[in-house]
Amino acid sequence: xxxxxxxxxxxxxxxxxxxxxxxxxxxxxxxxxxxxxxxxxxxxxxxxxxxxxxxxxxxxxxxxxxxxxxxxxxxxxxxxxxxxxxxxxxxxxxxxxxxxxxxxxxxxxxxxxxxxxxxxxxxxxxxxxxxxxxxxxxxxxxxxxxxxxxxxxxxxxxxx
Numbered sequence: 001x002x003x004x005x006x007x008x009x010x011x012x013x014x015x016x017x018x019x020x021x022x023x024x025x026x027x028x029x030x031x032x033x034x035x036x037x038x039x040x041x042x043x044x045x046x047x048x049x050x051x052x053x054x055x056x057x058x059x060x061x062x063x064x065x066x067x068x069x070x071x072x073x074x075x076x077x078x079x080x081x082x083x084x085x086x087x088x089x090x091x092x093x094x095x096x097x098x099x100x101x102x103x104x105x106x107x108x109x110x111x112x113x114x115x116x117x118x119x120x121x122x123x124x125x126x127x128x129x130x131x132x133x134x135x136x137x138x139x140x141x142x143x144x145x146x147x148x149x150x151x152x153x154x155x156x157x158x159x160x
Contacts, residue, residue, distance in 0.1 A: 009110030012039040012079060014092045017101040020125050020151050027155025030123040033104045039081060039089030043143065045107055046077030048124060049154045074124060074150030083133055083142040093146045096128040102151055103128065111159040120159035126150040 013036040022029045053070035084090055096103050102125045109120040129147040136142070 005109060005111045007045070007110075010042070010045060011108040012042050012045060012089070013037060013106050013108070014039055014089055014096065015104030015106070017096075017099070018104050018125050020102045023125060023152050025153075027123050027153070030104050030106075030125060030152075030155060031121075031157065036104075036106070037089045037092050039079070039093060039146070040087045041082040041084050041090075042079060043082060044078075044080040046075075046079055048075040048077040048107075048122070048148075048150055050074055072153070074126065074152060074154065076129065076147060076149050079146040079148065081144050081146065083144045090131075090144065090146075093128050094131045097131045097146075100127070102126055105148065109159065113159055117160040121157040123155040123157070124150050125152045 015030075015033040015036045018029065018033065050072040052072050055068045055070040057066045057068075058064075059066060081090060104123065104125050106124075107122045109122065112119045126148045129149045131144055131146050133142060133144045
């Protein structure tokens with residue numbers, strides 16, 4: 001395999017609502033969910049994964065700002081899709097936006113190691129914060145940005 005993994009072939013799935021308090025450090029509650037639905041026509045999966053907030057201290061004697069890690073933020077990816085009315089995955093995201101619940105998500109990465117292998121997956125849970133359509137100018141598809149407020153760590157399942 002080349003020195004990188006291409007993004008083409010990646011897929012997004014939405015699962016059922018989940019109580020994030022049931023998700024431990026292994027992510028087993030997420031990987032055990034059933035009823036996943038693919039969100040079709042994905043153009044861009046955005047950025048997700050933990051980033052630590054900065055705790056800073058400006059110390060006079062050192063003339064230096066010291067930094068330490070604070071709370072972790074799973075990100076707020078903006079998933080861009082070509083709008084396909086009636087697509088079960090897109091409709092599930094629109095329905096999820098109308099609730100205050102967290103939902104399971106996973107991204108399938110096209111990185112299996114052999115023809116018989118399985119692709120890697122990235123699981124997380126969060127709330128669908130918005131589903132905004134963009135009509136745009138002539139000769140462009142109507143798109144929808146699905147913004148997810150990630151409330152858990154991202155759990156990686158390695159490709160085989």
